[in-house]
Amino acid sequence: MRRKRPSAPAAHVPPEAVFLVGFMGAGKTSVGRALGQRLNWIFEDLDDRIERREGRTVAEIFRDSGEAGFRRAEHSALRQVLDELSGGVARIVALGGGAFVQQRNAALLKAAGVPAVFLDAPVEELWQRCSRQAGAAGIERPLLGSRDQFRGLYLARRQSYIRASLKIETAGHTVEAIAAEIAEKLGLKKVGMRSEKGESE
Numbered sequence: 001m002r003r004k005r006p007s008a009p010a011a012h013v014p015p016e017a018v019f020l021v022g023f024m025g026a027g028k029t030s031v032g033r034a035l036g037q038r039l040n041w042i043f044e045d046l047d048d049r050i051e052r053r054e055g056r057t058v059a060e061i062f063r064d065s066g067e068a069g070f071r072r073a074e075h076s077a078l079r080q081v082l083d084e085l086s087g088g089v090a091r092i093v094a095l096g097g098g099a100f101v102q103q104r105n106a107a108l109l110k111a112a113g114v115p116a117v118f119l120d121a122p123v124e125e126l127w128q129r130c131s132r133q134a135g136a137a138g139i140e141r142p143l144l145g146s147r148d149q150f151r152g153l154y155l156a157r158r159q160s161y162i163r164a165s166l167k168i169e170t171a172g173h174t175v176e177a178i179a180a181e182i183a184e185k186l187g188l189k190k191v192g193m194r195s196e197k198g199e200s201e
């Protein structure tokens, strides 16, 4: 019987997709966009995909179908994104604040072997950012609640976020600096110019 040759040690292969997780106001969308531009990777916000698929805003889904309905839509949109990864187009995906807290979503990311990056900041700063966004940009967050509810939800969720592959402190750092830190820590490489179909050249 021929002996099986020991396989060569696996070379480090940088990930082809990165998922940004963390609480409301952590900057997942702005950091994701900056990281996408820096690497020439596609950026997408899972909440935007949910809204397109449902034909309703996140706030409308919460209002008409409750949080349970929103979580179902979120899970199914995440599955769809992961199914599309095999297309070979590198992408950054920002998840809504509750997505990674759902065990079945975290399990999907783990099974896909893609890194989740936890963007964190002191909860008071997160609250200030969300309050400002609600006032200035009219961003509607169904789970914003009162300052105390916000803090309680953050504390309850934090134990899930820290299971992410990488944690980045965002307080006092610019969006550009945070994007650079993620790229450096995960060894992410810039791709060539992308054609309109999303293929890199």
Ligand code: S3P
Pocket (backbone or CB within 6 Å): 022, 023, 024, 025, 028, 047, 058, 095, 096, 097, 098, 099, 141, 142, 143
């Ligand atoms: C949610 C956060 C929101 C959005 C939805 C639920 C949450 O996204 O997905 O309102 O459960 O924390 P952001 O984290 O982008 O605000």
